[in-house]
Amino acid sequence: MDEIVFGMYAVQAMLNNDPQRFKEVWILQGRADHRLRTLVKLLEMHQVTIYTKTRSRMDQQSEGGVHQGIIAVVQKKRPYQENDLLALLAKINNPFLLILDGIMDPHNLGACIRNADAAGVHAVIIPKDRSAQLTPIVRKVASGSAENVPLVHVTNLARVMRCLQRENIWIIGTTEKTHQTLYQSNLTGPLSLVMGSEEKGMRRLTQENCNELVHIPMLGGVSSLNVSVATGICLYEAVRQRNLCTKKQLDQLS
Template identity: 35%
Template sequence: MKKENLIFGLHPVLEAVKSKKPIDKLYIQKGMASSKIDAILNDLDQEAVSVNYVPIEKLDRLIRSNHQGIIASISPISFKSLEEVVEERLENKKDPVFIILDQVSDVRNFGAILRTAECTGVDAVIIQKKGGAPVSGDTVKASAGAIFNLAVCKVDHIKDAIFYLQGSGVKTIAATEKTSQTIYDTDLTGPLAIIMGSEGKGVSKSVLSLVDQSASLPVLGEINSLNVSVACGVFLYEMIRQRGL
């Protein structure tokens, strides 16, 4: 995490929150009590910000200066409301497409997915507050700036986003090697959400149990899976092919 993305100290963080700076993550020392901490949490947009209570050693590693027990990571973008984006896109676009990232943690993969999503007309990328790659200057660079042209929605839990999308009439399809059905036998037309999993574990079992369908990519070599950003690109361009775009 680059220091230029960090604000630290009780008063600077409070002022950043009051001025509506796009905060991505907030780190607070465990066991710390302060009226200013209470004021920060009260003013915080907790729907978009991941609040992490951590040991002082974690804060000391992030900042060598006097952090006063609190550090905020500033995002280069403002996050969008999932409900507002989905409602608007369903109303104004025939077949919107959403990408859900289930714990994709490598910033280069995250950025590459954002870049491909922007190139293929994806309407929003949905990420979870905790566990995924940060939205930072490195993300901007890895996405070649594409992140500025995309709606990025942050949610507490991926499962809640899936339930909401399904309730809105959006078909959910997980990309996983744990199925014999390939994307070439899968209908990728209509309102669609594609779920991509983490680099190590793929889409989690609990998420796989919720989605409408699962689809895989044919793998003919000795290695049994593709890089997640590459796999996402294949899914999106097969979606484009099926839609005749």
């Protein structure tokens, strides 16, 4: 089975990670900027078949997504499943995970995956149902990050959270229904952050399976943030704390 990947960064990332998956690439007729020419040369080096297509055909194939003049047809790869999670964790020292509970907007999902990659997250976990999945639009918004960060699709999120806890991973959920702020929490050890859906937040069972609940302080007139923005804030507070902890450990050894 094949799938579509479009956008400069998404195609470049897949070429870097899995060039053998490429079947063919479509290039927009009349476009010949330096960035595209460089990518085409790399594709030719990997002996990928390249076709020139009209804008209307490209737009149709990308289903309205911003393809940036390049679309790749690639062999579909088996996604990470729930039973792959323990094997992934076995390869990780001090796990740093992100759980996304019911993110329905593909643009938000793609932005969250991009944030996760930038922050050094080891894996992103999403439910198979009631969530956006890894579509070409998600890949495009993620700007290549979907090729770098394992995206684990799970059937029962609460069960997976209990499994993570048995692996001594502390789970912190974000909700407005708590007095503790993000900045009062210890984010330095094996950790999974949980972000809820755009409108309703975390589901009840998800919230009940968190070890700790925190919120991001709202100091102005708005009462909430876009989920991808909130995800970036939470992830980078964890990055700050974890880097500070590592520095202290190194100072103690010197």
